Amino acid sequence: MTEGITMTPVIEVAQARKDAEPVQRDIVFDIQKLTASYGKEPAISDVDLEIYRNVITAVIGPSGCGKSTFIRCLNRMNDLVPGAKIDGKILYQGDDLYASGVDPVEVRRRIGMVFQKANPFPKSIYDNVAWGPRVLGMRKDLDERVEKALRGAALWDEVKDRLKKNALSLSGGQQQRLCIARAIAVEPDVLLLDEPASALDPIATSAIEELMDELKRDYTLVIVTHNMQQAARVADMTAFFSLDVDEGRRTGVLVEYDETAKIFTNPSDKRTEDYVTGRFG
Amino acid sequence: MNRDRRRRIVNRTMEAVATVAAIVAIAVLAIVVISVAKRGAGAIGWDFFTKPQALFGQPGGGIANALVGTALLVVMACAMALPVGVLTAVYLTEFAPRRLAVPIQVVIDVLAGLPTIVIGIFVYALLVIGHTQSGIAGAFALAIIMLPLVARATQEVLLLVPSTLREASLALGVRRWRTVLGVILPSSVGGILTGTVLAVARAAGETAPLLFTSSIFANSVQTDVTKALPNIPVLIFTYSEQPDPALHEQAWAAALVLMAFVLVASLAAKALLARSRRKLVG
Amino acid sequence: MSAVPTSSPLQARRHRLRGRLGDLGLHGLTLAAALACLVLVGAIVWKILALSGDSFDRFGLGFVTGRAWDPVKHVFGALPFIYGTAVSSLVALVLATPLAIAIGLYLSELAPRGVRGIVGSLVELLAAIPSVVLGLWGILVLGPFLAHHVEPSLHSALGFIPLFGDPQQTGQGLFTAAVILTIMIVPIVASISRELFLGVPRELEEGALALGATRWEMVRGVILPATRSGVAAAVILGLGRAVGEAIAVTQVIGGGTRIGWSLFPPADTLASKIASNYQGAGSGLEISSLLYLAAILLVLGLIANLVAQVIVRRFDPLRGARS
Numbered sequence: 039m040t041e042g043i044t045m046t047p048v049i050e051v052a053q054a055r056k057d058a059e060p061v062q063r064d065i066v067f068d069i070q071k072l073t074a075s076y077g078k079e080p081a082i083s084d085v086d087l088e089i090y091r092n093v094i095t096a097v098i099g100p101s102g103c104g105k106s107t108f109i110r111c112l113n114r115m116n117d118l119v120p121g122a123k124i125d126g127k128i129l130y131q132g133d134d135l136y137a138s139g140v141d142p143v144e145v146r147r148r149i150g151m152v153f154q155k156a157n158p159f160p161k162s163i164y165d166n167v168a169w170g171p172r173v174l175g176m177r178k179d180l181d182e183r184v185e186k187a188l189r190g191a192a193l194w195d196e197v198k199d200r201l202k203k204n205a206l207s208l209s210g211g212q213q214q215r216l217c218i219a220r221a222i223a224v225e226p227d228v229l230l231l232d233e234p235a236s237a238l239d240p241i242a243t244s245a246i247e248e249l250m251d252e253l254k255r256d257y258t259l260v261i262v263t264h265n266m267q268q269a270a271r272v273a274d275m276t277a278f279f280s281l282d283v284d285e286g287r288r289t290g291v292l293v294e295y296d297e298t299a300k301i302f303t304n305p306s307d308k309r310t311e312d313y314v315t316g317r318f319g
Numbered sequence: 320m321n322r323d324r325r326r327r328i329v330n331r332t333m334e335a336v337a338t339v340a341a342i343v344a345i346a347v348l349a350i351v352v353i354s355v356a357k358r359g360a361g362a363i364g365w366d367f368f369t370k371p372q373a374l375f376g377q378p379g380g381g382i383a384n385a386l387v388g389t390a391l392l393v394v395m396a397c398a399m400a401l402p403v404g405v406l407t408a409v410y411l412t413e414f415a416p417r418r419l420a421v422p423i424q425v426v427i428d429v430l431a432g433l434p435t436i437v438i439g440i441f442v443y444a445l446l447v448i449g450h451t452q453s454g455i456a457g458a459f460a461l462a463i464i465m466l467p468l469v470a471r472a473t474q475e476v477l478l479l480v481p482s483t484l485r486e487a488s489l490a491l492g493v494r495r496w497r498t499v500l501g502v503i504l505p506s507s508v509g510g511i512l513t514g515t516v517l518a519v520a521r522a523a524g525e526t527a528p529l530l531f532t533s534s535i536f537a538n539s540v541q542t543d544v545t546k547a548l549p550n551i552p553v554l555i556f557t558y559s560e561q562p563d564p565a566l567h568e569q570a571w572a573a574a575l576v577l578m579a580f581v582l583v584a585s586l587a588a589k590a591l592l593a594r595s596r597r598k599l600v601g
Numbered sequence: 602m603s604a605v606p607t608s609s610p611l612q613a614r615r616h617r618l619r620g621r622l623g624d625l626g627l628h629g630l631t632l633a634a635a636l637a638c639l640v641l642v643g644a645i646v647w648k649i650l651a652l653s654g655d656s657f658d659r660f661g662l663g664f665v666t667g668r669a670w671d672p673v674k675h676v677f678g679a680l681p682f683i684y685g686t687a688v689s690s691l692v693a694l695v696l697a698t699p700l701a702i703a704i705g706l707y708l709s710e711l712a713p714r715g716v717r718g719i720v721g722s723l724v725e726l727l728a729a730i731p732s733v734v735l736g737l738w739g740i741l742v743l744g745p746f747l748a749h750h751v752e753p754s755l756h757s758a759l760g761f762i763p764l765f766g767d768p769q770q771t772g773q774g775l776f777t778a779a780v781i782l783t784i785m786i787v788p789i790v791a792s793i794s795r796e797l798f799l800g801v802p803r804e805l806e807e808g809a810l811a812l813g814a815t816r817w818e819m820v821r822g823v824i825l826p827a828t829r830s831g832v833a834a835a836v837i838l839g840l841g842r843a844v845g846e847a848i849a850v851t852q853v854i855g856g857g858t859r860i861g862w863s864l865f866p867p868a869d870t871l872a873s874k875i876a877s878n879y880q881g882a883g884s885g886l887e888i889s890s891l892l893y894l895a896a897i898l899l900v901l902g903l904i905a906n907l908v909a910q911v912i913v914r915r916f917d918p919l920r921g922a923r924s
Contacts, residue, residue, distance in 0.1 A: 118810065143326075143327070143814070143815050144323065144813065145813075146811050146812065146813045147812070153807065153811075155804055157804035157805055157808040159808065159809070159823055159826075170813070173813075173822060174814075175322045220808075220812065221812065327815065329817055330816055330818070333816075333820070336703055340699075340704045340707060341703075341704050341720055341724070343700065344700075344787060347727065348723055348724075348726060348727045348730075351730060351784075354738060354742050355738060406634030407634045407635045407638055410631030413631070414631055423635050423639065426639050426642050430642055433845070434841075434845025436845065436872045436876055436898070437649065437902065438645070440875060440891070440892060441644075441645045444652045444892065445644070463641065496623040496624045496626065520729065524730075526733040526847075527848050530848075530876055530879035552731065552733045552848075555733045555734065555737055556733050556852070559733075559852055560852070581731055582729060585726060
């Protein structure tokens with residue numbers, strides 16, 4: 039775990055956050071006995087979790103523990119993977135996301151996602167942000183909407199003079215912020231971030247982290263990260279996933295879920311403690 | 320809400336359109352195959368394969384002369400196209416400097432895209448005007464069509480050969496030519512074979528290059544390659560232009576034989592390719 | 602220096618010499634083969650231009666606009682065949698392009714995993730059917746069907762458009778040729794399109810879907826724009842194929858020098874005019890004129906080919922998106 043900006047011990051980072059504002063408990067996702075499998079093998083099993091409004095929830099754990107699988111269940115992105123199967127329930131504001139008759143397109147429109155690798159469309163910077171609103175019929179005041187999204191993603195000042203330039207001309211960190219702008223331009227309720235900074239340098243990473251703190255006021259954020267420092271810095275709540283090895287089968291399970299400070303300073307599970315103190319993974 | 324419903328309907332419609340398009344393509348294939356099989360099967364029998372074409376206006380007869388001729392033409396074309404195609408591919412992947420690789424690549428692509436009738440009339444101008452039609456001229460025209468196919472297929476498989484294999488051999492102090500002939504080409508044999516089978520399938524059914532080079536031929540089995548060789552494609556072509564229903568039936572039967580050969584060869588090549596790819600890439 | 606230690610220096614040198622000769626030999630041999638390809642294309646161009654010389658001297662560029670093809674009076678012109686080539690190819694392109702793109706999209710985006718390979722192979726098999734077999738089917742099955750069912754209904758429904766004139770009796774004509782050409786180029790364009798669509802990075806597709814776009818919106822907004830140059834090149838390759846196809850067209854187009862609006866009457870293309878004279882031409886001038894037609898065809902084919910190659914190499918919107 040050498041990534042991150044400072045090498046301050048995780049515990050200190052987390053303790054510094056301990057006195058941060060108290061966590062509101064307004065449930066957005068109520069996840070009950072979630073099991074997701076590709077083919078016959080379950081990738082995660084029996085996950086129970088509540089995710090709260092206007093809070094940053096981090097999902098951490100060793101690689102292969104199903105963090106990405108988990109977050110992709112939340113906006114039905116796994117529907118696109120052939121052979122993927124979901125059991126259990128995910129209630130989003132009380133409604134079952136996987137109930138029959140629920141349109142995954144509508145789900146994804148409300149629950150936005152930012153991916154590990156920045157994936158701007160091969161279009162202009164402006165069109166990248168404007169494409170979603172256009173498709174969804176939010177054509178009114180499109181310019182203002184684009185500006186607002188770019189400001190929201192802390193990118194406006196850097197690109198306002200070259201909105202017509204191809205998005206692929208931006209740097210990696212800028213591309214990732216553009217993807218965040220693209221996601222918030224359609225005004226989702228939730229933003230899922232799947233290791234959004236794993237391919238970025240420390241400066242770009244810190245820009246994204248500051249941005250997340252800003253976004254928290256308007257959105258509910260769930261971030262997958264393999265970087266404990268990052269989770270300790272940005273998250274209010276942290277879920278620790280681990281691998282259960284059983285008869286040669288490796289399945290991701292939720293080990294512990296609590297306020298970030300508690301997870302990093304006083305975990306109640308031995309496996310969490312081993313992981314956050316660096317004795318594992 | 321209304322807008323979302325419209326979006327969903329548009330999406331469904333487009334998905335349906337794409338699915339129907341694929342069904343149409345398969346239906347056309349099925350219709351062609353079935354109508355050829357249905358009309359051609361009746362005339363197929365022992366005699367059809369063993370007897371040569373009947374004299375004009377007489378009933379019966381088969382396609383023995385055309386079968387022999389087509390086999391000869393394709394074998395000769397192979398003998399011409401295979402070495403040149405494979406060696407060109409070896410040059411492009413192993414030796415060529417960029418300056419030469421680009422124009423040669425362009426030329427091969429151009430050759431692959433030339434209208435076959437143009438190739439036919441070129442060989443006509445080169446070898447037939449002033450002489451006569453001949454099996455050699457026909458085979459040469461077919462070879463020009465096979466050449467880019469063989470070269471491309473070989474090139475593709477040569478590029479698949481892992482560079483570690485190349486380096487391993489060169490690191491042992493083995494000379495480049497030994498590396499190419501002893502290591503690289505042998506590990507690409509499967510791919511080259513696939514390309515050859517596809518090229519043969521293509522050449523066996525080509526008519527345009529033969530019209531001007533090997534189309535005026537005898538009704539008997541002919542093995543003298545300095546004379547025009549009877550062949551299946553031209554036989555189908557000329558029969559199809561005749562009003563006589565008996566000849567149509569023969570044309571259907573010959574078409575069935577040709578199509579069966581081409582389709583089986585294509586499928587075999589595909590299977591072969593999958594196997595040799597697995598061997599190389601793992 | 603790195604010679605085998607047990608052999609004497611002389612032997613080592615002989616070894617090295619043989620090795621170098623081998624390298625030179627193989628290099629030279631392969632270079633000769635590659636140059637043979639260059640020479641071949643050069644010879645094709647040169648020979649065809651040289652032999653069309655007589656006709657070019659006689660008619661000049663006016664050949665292209667000449668409407669007569671009269672071996673008796675020794676007057677030859679290419680316009681009717683250029684018209685036939687243009688109309689049959691364009692109609693085929695209009696029919697084939699949407700169909701091929703739709704098939705490409707089905708194969709890359711929609712088809713369930715088990716079906717994908719089978720359907721893809723079947724579409725490719727359609728391209729493997731020899732053109733003479735397709736032409737036989739066209740003249741004896743498709744032509745009569747079009748003449749008796751499709752052409753009359755097109756005429757009665759859309760007859761006010763001059764393209765859909767009086768139906769024909771035999772089914773031999775431009776329209777039948779265009780349909781046959783469509784069948785020939787759809788699998789080519791569809792196969793290339795499928796590869797292009799599959800080449801669009803998965804992350805881009807997910808990026809679009811994660812915004813709440815439908816599959817079609819994702820296709821229209823991301824996949825098609827990202828692949829448009831490749832698809833355009835594929836369509837041009839298909840066009841080149843349609844322009845150059847001789848046999849199947851000769852079988853179904855009927856032959857003639859008419860120029861008019863209706864798609865149904867018989868005509869000839871450049872390629873079919875050449876092919877239908879295979880049993881020999883009357884005079885040296887006629888042969889030269891046929892080669893002039895071939896020269897036009899050659900130029901068209903070269904242009905289509907090179908344009909397609911340039912498009913593919915120069916304009917790739919995804920350049921930079923793939924890493």
